[in-house]
Amino acid sequence: MHADLPPPDPLALQHSDTLAAHIRAEIAASGGTIPFSRFMELCLYAPGLGYYSAGSTKFGGGGDFVTAPEQGRLFAATVSGVLAIALQALDPRARVLEVGGGSGAFAEVALKRLLQLDALPDRYSILEPSADLRERQRERLQRTLTPSVFDLVEWLDRPFEDDWDGVLFANEVIDALPTPRFTLRDGEVFEEHVTLDGEGRFMTSDRPADALLAAAVRHVEHGLGTPFADGYRSELLPQLPYWLQAVAGGLRSGAMLFFDYGYPRSEYYLPERDEGTLRAFYRQHVHADVLGRPGLQDLTASVDFTALAEAGTGAGFDLAGYCSQASFLLGNGIDRLLADAEARSDEAGVMRLRQEVKRLTLPAHMGERFQAMAFARDIDLGAAFLLGDLSWRL
Numbered sequence: 001m002h003a004d005l006p007p008p009d010p011l012a013l014q015h016s017d018t019l020a021a022h023i024r025a026e027i028a029a030s031g032g033t034i035p036f037s038r039f040m041e042l043c044l045y046a047p048g049l050g051y052y053s054a055g056s057t058k059f060g061g062g063g064d065f066v067t068a069p070e071q072g073r074l075f076a077a078t079v080s081g082v083l084a085i086a087l088q089a090l091d092p093r094a095r096v097l098e099v100g101g102g103s104g105a106f107a108e109v110a111l112k113r114l115l116q117l118d119a120l121p122d123r124y125s126i127l128e129p130s131a132d133l134r135e136r137q138r139e140r141l142q143r144t145l146t147p148s149v150f151d152l153v154e155w156l157d158r159p160f161e162d163d164w165d166g167v168l169f170a171n172e173v174i175d176a177l178p179t180p181r182f183t184l185r186d187g188e189v190f191e192e193h194v195t196l197d198g199e200g201r202f203m204t205s206d207r208p209a210d211a212l213l214a215a216a217v218r219h220v221e222h223g224l225g226t227p228f229a230d231g232y233r234s235e236l237l238p239q240l241p242y243w244l245q246a247v248a249g250g251l252r253s254g255a256m257l258f259f260d261y262g263y264p265r266s267e268y269y270l271p272e273r274d275e276g277t278l279r280a281f282y283r284q285h286v287h288a289d290v291l292g293r294p295g296l297q298d299l300t301a302s303v304d305f306t307a308l309a310e311a312g313t314g315a316g317f318d319l320a321g322y323c324s325q326a327s328f329l330l331g332n333g334i335d336r337l338l339a340d341a342e343a344r345s346d347e348a349g350v351m352r353l354r355q356e357v358k359r360l361t362l363p364a365h366m367g368e369r370f371q372a373m374a375f376a377r378d379i380d381l382g383a384a385f386l387l388g389d390l391s392w393r394l
Contacts, residue, residue, distance in 0.1 A: 006283045008296055019049040019295040024200060032195055033205060039194040041178035043294040045129060051295055052130045052176070066284075067172050068259065068325070068366060069106040072356035074341070076109035078334040079169070079257070082374075082384045083110065084119035086167045086255045089379045093122040094254065095166035097159070099247055100173040101126040104137035107153065108144050115149060121166060127156045127247065163250035170247075171259045174308065175300045177243060180213050181276065183233040189214040192233070194291065202291040212238050223265055223306070234269060234276035235301040241311040248315060253378035256312060259325060261369045262303030264393045269304075277302035305371055306394045317375035321385025322394060326367030329360055331387030 008016065023042050027034050044051045068075040087094050101107055107126060114120050128134045134155050142150055181192035183206055190206040191213055197203045209217070216238035221227050237243075248256060262268065268277070280290050282297035290299050309319055323331070338357055342350045361367040371390075374381050385391075 005285050005287065008293065012296055013293075015049070015054065016293045016295050019043070019046060020202075022046060022049060023194075023202075023294060024196060027194065027196060033193040033207065034195075035180060036192045036194055036204065037178040037180045039202075039291075039294075040299050043299055044176060044178065046295070049295055051298055052133065054132060054295060067102060067105075068360060068370065069102060069109070069171065071359050071366075072353070073109045074334055074337055074353070074356055075329065075360055076106045077113045077337050078329050078332050079106075079259075080110040080113035081117070082257070082332055082381065083167050083169065084114055084117040085384070086376075086379055086381060087114070087119045087121055090165045090254055093165070095123045095125060095160075095164055096121045097125045097127060097156075097164075097166065097168045097247075099127045099168065099170040100176075101128045101133065101137045102171070103133075104140040106169075106171060107137065108141055111141075111145060111149050111152070120149070120152065122152075123154060124152045125154050125156050125160070127159060159247050159249040160251075161249065163252050165253045166251070167254050168248055168251065168256040170257075172261075174237075174240070174258065174260050174303045175262070176298070177237060177240070179235040179237050179278070179301045181233065181235050181278065182209060182213060182217050184228045184230050186230065187227070189217045202294075204291070220265065220269060224269060228269070229271065229274070232271075232274045234273065235278055237304070237307060240307055241314050244308075244311040245315050251377070254376070255320065255379060255381055256317065256375045258308065258373050259370055260303045262305050262371060264390070265304050265306035266393070268302065268306075303371075305373055308373055309391075309394050312373075312375040315375075317377050319391060320374040320376040320381040321389050322371065322373045322391045323385050323388045324368050324390070325370035325372055326361040326363070327388025327390075328372040328384065332384055334360070 019042070023039065026042065042050060045053055047053055083096065098107060107124065111120070111124060126137060128137065138155070141153055183190050183192065185206070189209040191209040193205050193207050194202055195205050213236065216236050217228070220236065278290055278299070278301045279286050279288055280297045280299055305322060309322065313319055334357060338353055341353050345353060359365045374384065
């Protein structure tokens with residue numbers, strides 16, 4: 001880990017060393033190498049040891065990064081207005097499925113806002129793989145929601161197994177899916193692996209890609225209209241269509257709404273972006289040492305929104321729209337919610353609210369780096385993307 005990053009405390013170091021030993025053992029058992037995607041999976045999700053499975057603070061000012069729902073209440077309140085439109089157009093038994101509930105901040109505000117809009121779902125389900133985060137979410141929601149609203153919340157170990165109607169929502173989830181990394185040598189596709197050097201430290205090496213990854217790279221090249229140059233290295237999620245269909249399960253009528261940082265394919269794979277988008281988040285610092293201190297830092301890659309659009313339409317949904325986070329929030333009334341909140345706030349509160357909106361919408365902050373994309377079936381969400389629709393860029 002970089003010397004200029006805050007040093008971890010002894011207990012955190014011990015935790016990281018335990019996970020590192022676990023990863024080394026798997027590398028040894030796998031013939032001396034594992035795909036980088038497996039390394040990332042272990043770093044983030046190894047039971048009891050991975051970044052999202054253990055007990056450190058991830059979200060907010062005291063954590064490693066700040067998501068949109070952690071900025072304040074206006075993001076979730078604005079998005080909930082769109083969820084309400086979808087829910088009111090569906091059967092009264094419609095559900096909300098939030099994938100990766102974070103700290104519970106979004107669910108708290110969303111449920112309160114849906115109650116105000118008379119659009120509460122029959123169930124508000126959180127698909128959360130981390131037992132530690134589940135408990136934090138449960139404590140927060142039980143403390144902040146009325147008992148009748150809290151009773152609507154449930155936590156899932158797996159996606160719905162029955163057919164359902166409703167809305168799937170995911171904020172900053174796809175960027176944390178364990179991603180393969182590829183490179184080109186003499187025109188052939190190789191996959192990045194993680195192995196050990198002579199002193200047991202993690203290092204990368206390249207192995208010939210399997211048929212799935214190689215075909216996915218060729219599909220991207222075809223869409224770009226040009227082959228990747230030798231030495232070009234980046235990320236690609238060939239499993240994204242399967243993941244999307246798995247989490248949506250038997251969603252018959254309704255919508256899926258995603259927020260994340262990323263680019264359309266033509267920008268994701270620019271020639272100058274030849275080292276990809278992979279990076280680590282550690283205590284509000286972004287850095288490139290993705291092999292260091294496993295379990296203590298988030299590993300993430302930007303989203304190819306063209307690939308997400310292909311996955312959603314391939315699953316039988318219509319693309320409802322694609323735009324920047326700023327356009328989505330401004331087009332769906334964050335300014336009105338800000339004015340209402342300002343009217344109930346003192347001078348200091350007004351300043352905090354305005355700073356919150358700036359962080360959510362200005363290009364230098366989250367406004368342009370983060371994108372929104374929705375899919376729909378049997379309902380119309382097109383009005384939510386009237387301001388600044390970017391579907392033509394996909």
